[in-house]
Amino acid sequence: MPTELTLRDHARGAVRDEVMKRAWLLFAEQGFEATTVDQIAAAAGMSRRTFFRYFSGKDELVLERLLESGDRVAAALRDRPSDEPAWTALRAAFDEVVRPQEQHAAHSRALQLMLRDEPAVRASVLERRRRWEEVLTPLVAVRLPRRHGGRGPDVRAAALTAGALACLEVAQEAWVDEPRSRLSTLLDQAMAAVHPA
Known part of the structure; x- marks a missing residue:
């Protein structure tokens, strides 16, 4: 069971890293205010709802x-x-x-x-x-x-x-x-x- 949790945590961390990477690219292009959660989610290939499972x-x-x-x-x-x-x-x-x-x-x-x-x-x-x-x-x-x-x-x-x-x-x-x-x-x-x- 601990191995399964570790793998799940690893996968969650990888998703979070990818979302952050996409977000910071958008921030660099558009700025923070002009970048929307919808744009970040789309760039990361996920829905807005999924985004909020990973970030507040x-x-x-x-x-x-x-x-x-x-x-x-x-x-x-x-x-x-x-x-x-x-x-x-x-x-x-x-x-x-x-x-x-x-x-x-x-x-x-x-x-x-x-x-x-x-x-x-x-x-x-x-x-x-x-x-x-x-x-x-x-x-x-x-x-x-x-x-x-x-x-x-x-x-x-x-x-x-x-x-x-x-x-x-x-x-x-x-x-x-x-x-x-x-x-x-x-x-x-x-x-x-x-x-x-």
Whole structure:
């Protein structure tokens, strides 16, 4: 019986992935507001009713993909050498999102514009930031030297994580506005400005 559930879960995951892929292609072409659930369902080869068996709505499609990106960054951060400084490790881990964005620049820029400019996705963007901080902060904390005699909460890991994420967001915004730029270079510049080597 557990094998059957695993296979069912695997099939459900594959369907969800395909729907999300089709939805994000439509979002890149049309924007979030202009894309309807009916269009997404049709692109994925399903009915509107079937779509709602897998997702509660368009917002879930946006948030889930953003959270998946955060999981990839967290996995990359976990895999960095344990003696690597936290800031250096964060920069390297961000390549999990930077590389694909640079490889599919036109598509990625359109999506970044959607995330920046469309009010309907603002809550998802804020939730992404909160959840990325939640998952990355403990991974940053283990890379920091112990505080000697410190009292009260240790805010260092949260501050480093929030600062690094702000650098990523600033770099992405600049990259969207300047098509000839490289996202990786902008991110290097932003992170070096905040935390010089």
